[in-house]
Amino acid sequence: DTELRALMDIKASLDPDNKILKTWQNDGDPCSGSFVGVACNEHRKVANISLQGRGLTGKMSPAIGDLKCLSGLYLHFNSISGEIPREVGKLTELTDLYLNVNNFTGIVPPQISHMTNLQVLDLCCNRLTGNIPTQLDSLSKLGSLSLQHNQLNGSIPPSLGSLDMLKRLDLSYNYLSGPIPVTIANIQTLQILDVRNNSFSGAIPTSLKRLDKGLLYGNNTKLCGSGFLALRACTTFDNTNVDFDTPRPFGSFFKNHTETNHDEPRNASLQTNNSSSTTAYSKSTKFPQIVVVVGVITASVILAAVAFLTFFRYRRHKQKIGTMIEPCESRFSTDHAVDLHSKNASPLVSLAYSTGWDPLADGLNSGDLSQEALQNFRYNLEEVESATQYFSEANLLGRGNFSTVYKGVLRDGSVVAIKSISVNSCQSEEAEFVKGLNLLVSLRHENLVSLRGYCCSRGRGECFFIYDFAPKGNLLKYLDVSEGSDHVLEWSVRVSIIKGIAKGLWYLHEKTESKPSVVHQNISAEKIVLDNQYNPLILDSGLRKILADDTIFSALKMSAAMGYLAPEYITTGRFTEKSDVYAFGVIVLHVISGNQQRTSVMRSAAEFSKLEDFVDQNLNGKFSMTEAAKLVRLGLSCTHELPDERPNMESVVQELNKRNSGS
Ligand SMILES: Nc1ncnc2c1ncn2[C@@H]1O[C@H](COP(=O)(O)OP(=O)(O)OP(=O)(O)O)[C@@H](O)[C@H]1O
Numbered sequence: 219d220t221e222l223r224a225l226m227d228i229k230a231s232l233d234p235d236n237k238i239l240k241t242w243q244n245d246g247d248p249c250s251g252s253f254v255g256v257a258c259n260e261h262r263k264v265a266n267i268s269l270q271g272r273g274l275t276g277k278m279s280p281a282i283g284d285l286k287c288l289s290g291l292y293l294h295f296n297s298i299s300g301e302i303p304r305e306v307g308k309l310t311e312l313t314d315l316y317l318n319v320n321n322f323t324g325i326v327p328p329q330i331s332h333m334t335n336l337q338v339l340d341l342c343c344n345r346l347t348g349n350i351p352t353q354l355d356s357l358s359k360l361g362s363l364s365l366q367h368n369q370l371n372g373s374i375p376p377s378l379g380s381l382d383m384l385k386r387l388d389l390s391y392n393y394l395s396g397p398i399p400v401t402i403a404n405i406q407t408l409q410i411l412d413v414r415n416n417s418f419s420g421a422i423p424t425s426l427k428r429l430d431k432g433l434l435y436g437n438n439t440k441l442c443g444s445g446f447l448a449l450r451a452c453t454t455f456d457n458t459n460v461d462f463d464t465p466r467p468f469g470s471f472f473k474n475h476t477e478t479n480h481d482e483p484r485n486a487s488l489q490t491n492n493s494s495s496t497t498a499y500s501k502s503t504k505f506p507q508i509v510v511v512v513g514v515i516t517a518s519v520i521l522a523a524v525a526f527l528t529f530f531r532y533r534r535h536k537q538k539i540g541t542m543i544e545p546c547e548s549r550f551s552t553d554h555a556v557d558l559h560s561k562n563a564s565p566l567v568s569l570a571y572s573t574g575w576d577p578l579a580d581g582l583n584s585g586d587l588s589q590e591a592l593q594n595f596r597y598n599l600e601e602v603e604s605a606t607q608y609f610s611e612a613n614l615l616g617r618g619n620f621s622t623v624y625k626g627v628l629r630d631g632s633v634v635a636i637k638s639i640s641v642n643s644c645q646s647e648e649a650e651f652v653k654g655l656n657l658l659v660s661l662r663h664e665n666l667v668s669l670r671g672y673c674c675s676r677g678r679g680e681c682f683f684i685y686d687f688a689p690k691g692n693l694l695k696y697l698d699v700s701e702g703s704d705h706v707l708e709w710s711v712r713v714s715i716i717k718g719i720a721k722g723l724w725y726l727h728e729k730t731e732s733k734p735s736v737v738h739q740n741i742s743a744e745k746i747v748l749d750n751q752y753n754p755l756i757l758d759s760g761l762r763k764i765l766a767d768d769t770i771f772s773a774l775k776m777s778a779a780m781g782y783l784a785p786e787y788i789t790t791g792r793f794t795e796k797s798d799v800y801a802f803g804v805i806v807l808h809v810i811s812g813n814q815q816r817t818s819v820m821r822s823a824a825e826f827s828k829l830e831d832f833v834d835q836n837l838n839g840k841f842s843m844t845e846a847a848k849l850v851r852l853g854l855s856c857t858h859e860l861p862d863e864r865p866n867m868e869s870v871v872q873e874l875n876k877r878n879s880g881s
Contacts, residue, residue, distance in 0.1 A: 220284055221264050222248060225256070227281035232269075232298065234276045239269075263287035268767065270316065271295040278322075283308035294318040294340065301325075302341075307332040318342040318364065325349075326365070331356045342388065343367040350389075355380045362386040366412065370394055376401045383407055390414040390434065398422055398441075409818050410785070413438065421452045430822035431859055595659050597673040601629065602682045606636055616744075620769045625687060633687040634670060641679045643769040654764030658683070660733055665722030667747060667755040681764075688755050690748035693805070697743060698813045701836050709841035711752050712809045716849065717874045718754040719746060723802055724867035726759055727795045736760050739770065739793050741801035742782045743808055781817040786861050796861035799870070803856025810849055812836055821857055824850050848873075 225248055233239040241254045249258035255272070259265040264285045274296040282291070283305030289312055299321040306315070307329025315336060322344040330339065331353035339357070342364040349372035350365065357363075360381050370392040378387075379401020385408060395417040402411065403423035410432040419440030426433050427445060435441055435449065442452035605626030606613050615623040615635060620643040624636045645651040658669055667685045674681040693715070699705040707715070729735040738745075738759055745757045762770050774783060774793075784800035787793060807824055808814045812834025815823070824832055830839065833846050852873060858864050865873070 224281040224284035228279045231279035232276040266290040268292040280305040290314045292316045304329040313337045316340045328353045338362045340364040364388045366390040386410040388412040432818045595671040597671045599675045635685045637683045657760045663725040665718045688747035693743040693746040706836040715754045722756045799864045806853035
């Protein structure tokens with residue numbers, strides 16, 4: 219009841235005109251599947267709210283804090299205004315908070331720091347003001363912090379350097395100032411740091427060079443550093459002119475002492491956090507100042523110890539309370555959403571069946587859709603069951619985010635791969651689902667794995683897609699292999715694999731009379747399988763058209779984790795052909811180098827190391843230098859940070875063919 223009350227409160231505030239959340243009814247059951255965008259965990263607690271891009275115009279209610287088991291809150295791409303309620307801090311189970319691209323005003327509530335399970339915090343593209351809360355350092359699981367395109371001021375809290383799982387920090391397009399703390403540069407996991415269009419000053423930490431293209435600092439006129447393209451070298455003036463106007467602990471004290479002489483360059487100390495600045499400055503000042511500094515440090519240490527003890531006691535107290543309240547042990551993130559959905563009556567399942575949708579039924583009543591084509595592709599469940607020996611684990615090829623793949627043998631003896639997708643993960647609208655099916659069966663190309671048919675089982679709540687089996691397995695199997703292994707691909711095979719993938723993708727992107735332009739959205743080495751002749755076949759083409767938004771979203775998270783997700787997705791939330799081109803570029807670099815390192819690392823190796831060092835050592839020099847150089851260039855241009863700078867697949871194929879005639 220508390221949750222229902224909270225949801226009704228949230229609805230009244232988010233959708234005051236009751237246009238979008240009509241299905242949220244006072245007398246309804248949020249876990250029955252009838253509340254649009256709401257999913258529950260197995261304890262029938264609200265675990266996920268996905269209302270992205272729904273045109274919401276209201277405000278966010280403090281009642282959100284009453285949904286204690288919420289693990290994903292997706293409200294991005296709406297027009298929500300007002301402040302972010304501090305009560306969000308009560309959502310200690312939350313892993314994903316997406317409030318980006320709205321009209322939020324006010325500050326970033328420091329209470330967010332209580333959400334200790336948070337992995338993604340995206341507040342980009344709002345009108346938030348004030349400082350970045352120093353307390354965010356307690357979000358120890360945070361992987362991505364996006365605060366760009368707001369009106370934040372003040373400096374970057376050096377304490378954020380303790381976020382040791384942070385991969386992406388985007389602070390661009392704000393009014394931030396002060397130095398870039400060296401503590402941030404020391405985060406080992408950091409891959410992308412975007413501080414563009416702010417007023418940062420002083421020397422940029424040299425160690426940030428390792429981020430290569432992942433470091434973006436343009437339009438910070440007071441920033442300096444040596445060895446950074448487009449940054450001027452630091453001068454003594456820079457060193458003494460670090461922006462002390464920004465609120466920093468001890469800032470005002472040191473401001474009076476910037477004119478003192480120093481024997482050594484202060485770049486290093488100025489890049490550091492405040493305590494090391496303290497050391498640098500105290501070196502050259504007179505005795506009384508040393509006394510003050512020592513006093514200040516001692517006081518800070520005592521204060522820190524007291525704070526630590528208080529915090530420790532508070533945590534213990536909280537843990538005790540935690541064990542007394544209802545269990546929230548069923549962690550629910552979008553990655554696990556499918557799992558939990560299938561244990562439950564998920565919204566999608568009930569929506570599907572309450573409207574009488576049965577994909578197995580004859581006479582699918584979906585207007586202009588070509589029923590005949592679909593009927594020709596239908597298999598019955600019995601054939602699927604016998605092909606996979608009743609889905610025996612022995613036939614399991616892979617189990618992913620939203621699907622399970624089995625190897626099978628049909629009655630005619632042909633070997634197939636059967637992908638099972640829970641109906642929960644599919645589009646809940648019958649017409650949309652059938653439209654997706656029509657697309658799936660219409661896609662035919664020598665570099666796409668061929669779909670033989672499908673079968674949806676009402677009893678099992680699953681749909682099965684039957685594909686030709688590709689005997690040489692997926693491309694991943696041929697990366698990171700040791701010397702002398704059977705899986706070391708010859709150079710000519712690598713080149714033809716790259717060409718084949720390019721042709722398959724071009725086919726997908728091309729709009730013709732018989733098919734629309736299709737963006738794959740999930741290209742990776744795992745989604746490329748090889749037939750007996752090592753021809754590459756792309757898996758899952760068009761699949762996203764039958765999948766529910768949440769399912770696609772969780773697949774994107776995986777793709778991001780593996781380095782295939784184009785950077786612009788993070789800010790625009792849109793996937794275009796150019797995002798597929800990016801993932802293709804990553805694969806090109808993987809195939810040439812023979813390994814799958816982090817994209818940024820691989821790109822800088824491709825750019826800066828000698829070609830013979832970048833190309834897979836397992837080839838023992840047996841490759842064409844000119845061909846390799848051109849392919850590396852292609853891989854680099856396809857993975858360009860800016861989508862407009864990437865070629866389209868048509869020109870990629872043309873380029874590769876030119877190479878063909880030349881070699
Ligand atoms: N047609 C096929 N021929 C041979 N192997 C295949 C085929 N389809 C899938 N596989 C194998 O099964 C593995 C799993 O497939 P896939 O990645 O499509 O599904 P998944 O692991 O369930 O992931 P996802 O959640 O992304 O669907 C592939 O990496 C591949 O090795």
